[in-house]
Amino acid sequence: MTPSSPSAPDDDERSPPLGWQAQKSASTRTQITEAAIKCFVEYGYSRTTTTLIAEKAGLSRGAMLHHFPSRLAVVRAAVEHLHSKRLRAFRKAVTKPSTDGDHVRQGVEAYxxxxxxxxxxxxxxxxxxxxxxxELxxxxxxxxxxxEREWHQAAVDVFPEWRGRGEKFDLALDLSRYVLEGMAISFLTHKETERxxxxxxxxxxxxxxxxxxPKLADAPERK
Amino acid sequence: MTPSSPSAPDDDERSPPLGWQAQKSASTRTQITEAAIKCFVEYGYSRTTTTLIAEKAGLSRGAMLHHFPSRLAVVRAAVEHLHSKRLRAFRKAVTKPSTDGDHVRQGVEAYxxxxxxxxxxxxxxxxxxxxxxxELxxxxxxxxxxxEREWHQAAVDVFPEWRGRGEKFDLALDLSRYVLEGMAISFLTHKETERxxxxxxxxxxxxxxxxxxPKLADAPERK
DNA sequence: CCGGTTTCAATCAATTTTGACTTTTTCAAG
DNA sequence: CTTGAAAAAGTCAAAATTGATTGAAACCGG
Incomplete structure (x- = not known):
């Protein structure tokens, strides 16, 4: 069932030989939650069984259930882990010094x-x-x-000069969110085109x- | 398990006393596919078990498996049924004589x-x-x-005067689709606001x- | 009224998933 | 080197879902 070697050093095993059990435990836990997240992406939520998670994490199912006593406990941890990762990545993207001072372009690109x-x-x-x-x-x-609060706050930070003009600001935010998310979701099943x-x-x-x-002179190439 | 009366006259049972077995069978089949669709909406795809569909259709599970030998057969039929219903409803909405000759408004409203x-x-x-x-x-x-072909065709029909200006036309279509679908999907978990x-x-x-x-004088109330 | 077909109901075994439980291994401290 | 706690692995029964099979009921044509 779990043919992988018992102590396969994954990308979270890079902790120095502090050899502490508590640290190893924490490492294994993140390994499990990240495996769960990968399963969500690859197989969807409903098909993400405890067996599948353990397999992807390179552990036996019993070992996994030692760290997380139930499937829901794994999901809970995965949600938290995913949330913090998402938040960190997003913060990093928006606070990155803009390449050309184009706030709009950078904000859109980031999201x-x-x-x-x-x-x-x-x-x-x-x-x-x-x-x-x-329950979920x-x-x-x-x-x-x-x-979402963070998202909104990031938008306010990126456009500090936009304070007070609330109506149009909110409109721009809503529009961006719906367009970008709508496109992204569409691309889950369709393929991207030049359009x-x-x-x-x-x-x-x-x-x-x-x-x-002011209008941008010409639209530079998008990657 | 299936406490409902065996021959509950649902909204598809209104066929006249032609008493034909073939017609009754067809009626039962649409009853089943519609029950499946309701289950998709109410419980999601993965939780839509054969037991649940039969229960919602007011049949025993065995009776349902007589009409559709497997779960996938039900799904297949449900997809077809849903597709034709969707198409019919959408066609009706776009071909409805516009209330005020405002094609744009009508098209957006329809979708x-x-x-x-x-x-x-x-x-x-x-x-x-x-x-x-x-497989699904x-x-x-x-x-x-x-x-999607039909959707695009409908757009062409609604704006016959727009032929030739392909680029902007496609842009308007894509934009509309992404915004509206993005909003709709967002509303599955959030609640609508005035924004x-x-x-x-x-x-x-x-x-x-x-x-x-030309720009519209003022935006009339949306229902 | 009868025969055969169609529709419906109920039961059954096989599979999957889950969580509890038990056993083995690892490892740091004494 | 021994020991005990934590980690990992393996086993087990219960529950759920599926599809197959079998039996009953309704219905139509003759």
């Missing part, structure tokens, strides 16, 4: 990269499953709300309009 | 109503599940592609811009 990352897929799977699973919903809601680049460029343009910023 | 309908939720559940279920994906893909009405109004406005139509 666009974010929603195309596997982490967003994992969170999306959880969100969809939570729609008809009240109660676990997910705090993390989701926290992320979609035009949508991103157009979104940039409209946000600038709403912000009262 | 907005569509994505807020339970049928869209069901299709969405299927689409998400299909992401990690190749192969069932769903034809229906999805057919609907979202502004996004719809803004979308109307931008489509008019792209089409080169």
């Amino acid at each position: 666009w990269s974010h929603v195309r990352h596997p982490m967003f897929v994992a969170f999306f799977e959880l969100a969809v499953a939570a729609r008809s699973d009240k 919903a109660s676990i997910l809601r705090p993390a989701q709300e926290a992320f 979609d680049q035009r949508v991103l460029t157009y979104l940039d343009e409209k946000i600038r309009e709403l912000a009262g910023l | 907005w109503s569509h994505v807020r309908h339970p049928m869209f939720v069901a299709f969405f559940e299927l689409a998400v599940a299909a992401r990690s279920d190749k 994906a192969s069932i769903l893909r034809p229906a999805q592609e057919a609907f 979202d009405q502004r996004v719809l109004t803004y979308l109307d406005e931008k489509i008019r811009e792209l089409a080169g139509l």
